[in-house]
Amino acid sequence: GENVEQHPSTLSVQEGDSAVIKCTYSDSASNYFPWYKQELGKGPQLIIDIRSNVGEKKDQRIAVTLNKTAKHFSLHITETQPEDSAVYFCAAVGAGSYQLTFGKGTKLSVIP
Amino acid sequence: DVKVTQSSRYLVKRTGEKVFLECVQDMDHENMFWYRQDPGLGLRLIYFSYDVKMKEKGDIPEGYSVSREKKERFSLILESASTNQTSMYLCASSGGRGRNEQFFGPGTRLTVL
Numbered sequence: 001g002e003n004v005e006q007h008p009s010t011l012s013v014q015e016g017d018s019a020v021i022k023c024t025y026s027d028s029a030s031n032y033f034p035w036y037k038q039e040l041g042k043g044p045q046l047i048i049d050i051r052s053n054v055g056e057k058k059d060q061r062i063a064v065t066l067n068k069t070a071k072h073f074s075l076h077i078t079e080t081q082p083e084d085s086a087v088y089f090c091a092a093v094g095a096g097s098y099q100l101t102f103g104k105g106t107k108l109s110v111i112p
Numbered sequence: 113d114v115k116v117t118q119s120s121r122y123l124v125k126r127t128g129e130k131v132f133l134e135c136v137q138d139m140d141h142e143n144m145f146w147y148r149q150d151p152g153l154g155l156r157l158i159y160f161s162y163d164v165k166m167k168e169k170g171d172i173p174e175g176y177s178v179s180r181e182k183k184e185r186f187s188l189i190l191e192s193a194s195t196n197q198t199s200m201y202l203c204a205s206s207g208g209r210g211r212n213e214q215f216f217g218p219g220t221r222l223t224v225l
Contacts, residue, residue, distance in 0.1 A: 001171075009152075032212045043116070043202055043216030044155070089154060093212050098143045098162055099170070100214060104154035 002027040004092050006103025013080050014111050021106045023090035024072040032093040033066060033073045034100070039086045047088075048075070080110045115139070116217035118203050124223045131190040133220050135203030142207060144186035145170075145214065146178065149200040161186055193224045 003026040013019050025033075031052040036044035050057045050064045050073065057064050061080075066073040077084055087107050091100040119134035137144065145160040147170075157170030159178040167178050175197060179187045186205075190197055200221050204214040 006154075034213065036216075041218070043204075043218050045216065046213055049213065098160065098206065098212070099157060100145075100212070101157075102155040104152060 002030060002092055002094055002101040004090060004101050004103045006090050006106060008106060009104065010107045010109070012109045012111060015080060015082060017080055019075075019077045019080055019084070019108055019110075021075045021088055021090070021108070022072060023074070023092075023103050024070075025092040025101075026071065027092070027094050028068075028071065029095045030092040031095050033064070034091050034093075035062075035064060035075050036089045036091065036102075037086045038089065038105075044089055077108075080108075082110050082112050084108060085110045116203055116205055116215050118201075118217040118220050120220050121218065122221050122223075124225065125190075125193050126225050127194060129190075129193050129224075131193050131222065131224075133188040133190075133201055133203075133222070135186045135188070135205075135217055136184055137186075137203075137205040137215070138184065139205060139207070139215065140183065141205035141215075142183075143205060143214075144180065145204040145206075146176075146186065146188045147202045147204065148172070149202055149219070155202065158188065193222075195224050198222060198224045 034049035038044040063076045090103040116137045146158045147155040161180040177189045203217040206214045
């Protein structure tokens with residue numbers, strides 16, 4: 001089955017700096033890669049996703065890049081703000097599947 | 113606004129008790145999922161269902177069962193709770209084939225004493 005590795009497990013940045021979280025996946029047939037943000041006491045919420053036919057996607061201060069050859073994808077957050085502090089999860093979905101396989105998460109702390 | 117609700121935010125049970133966790137979604141989604149979340153282990157899939165009365169095992173189904181009698185409701189059952197089932201339990205739903213975005217509930221923090 002699919003295996004998703006996520007790094008780093010914790011990340012601290014100064015407010016205004018950029019943050020990058022990286023994930024690798026094992027199943028070359030995977031075709032959907034979402035990123036979720038989980039704030040304290042809440043369930044994960046989708047913040048951005050990318051499909052395998054696209055190399056990059058942006059939404060304001062967040063962007064995701066996908067390298068299918070290397071089987072890795074990354075989340076980029078620019079101009080970080082304290083409200084970006086949360087746990088971020090990457091995930092992958094295989095072709096024809098309903099099932100998300102999640103990375104173990106990255107705890108991002110933005111220091112004011 | 114889409115919504116997934118879970119019956120309890122916090123639950124304390126004793127070893128050996130039968131425990132029911134309920135999840136309801138109002139989006140008419142075909143697919144529903146139960147995960148458990150533990151520090152350092154991320155989200156692990158317990159069971160999922162792609163239709164009423166249908167269920168599929170996820171990665172860690174041992175010690176759990178599920179029930180889906182109605183499209184909007186998916187229940188997770190711990191037949192005989194054990195201390196190693198103390199965890200955060202998250203329910204999610206998604207639309208039909210080709211619609212992968214999952215919407216999560218707020219979670220139930222279960223403690224088994």
